[in-house]
Amino acid sequence: MCIAHFVSHYYMLLLAPLFVFIKDDYGVTYTPRTRAFGVVSSVMQTPVGFFVDRFGARLNLIGGLLLGSAAVAAAGLADSFWVFIAMLP
Numbered sequence: 556m557c558i559a560h561f562v563s564h565y566y567m568l569l570l571a572p573l574f575v576f577i578k579d580d581y582g583v584t585y586t587p588r589t590r591a592f593g594v595v596s597s598v599m600q601t602p603v604g605f606f607v608d609r610f611g612a613r614l615n616l617i618g619g620l621l622l623g624s625a626a627v628a629a630a631g632l633a634d635s636f637w638v639f640i641a642m643l644p
Contacts, residue, residue, distance in 0.1 A: 559616050566623060567592075570643065581636040591640050 578584065607615045630642035 559620055562620065563623060566627060577639070581639070583636055592643070 603615065626642045630639050633639040633642060
């Protein structure tokens with residue numbers, strides 16, 4: 556389980572060096588990505604906590620890894636900045 560949790564943090568750390576290219580390609584600042592991450596994290600933590608309590612951590616972990624990897628793949632194919640932001644884990 557700790558390796559799977561590490562993967563989620565690795566996805567977040569992997570994006571930091573790419574910000575330079577993202578900024579140049581889309582002509583935006585770092586603020587929208589940082590703000591989107593903070594808003595999504597704060598809004599989703601409570602519902603996901605209830606989900607884990609009800610259905611167990613294993614199902615949440617597997618679903619989260621699948622959803623996260625699909626989102627990273629979709630972000631790589633995005634041609635719009637806002638689609639890119641929506642797909643980031």
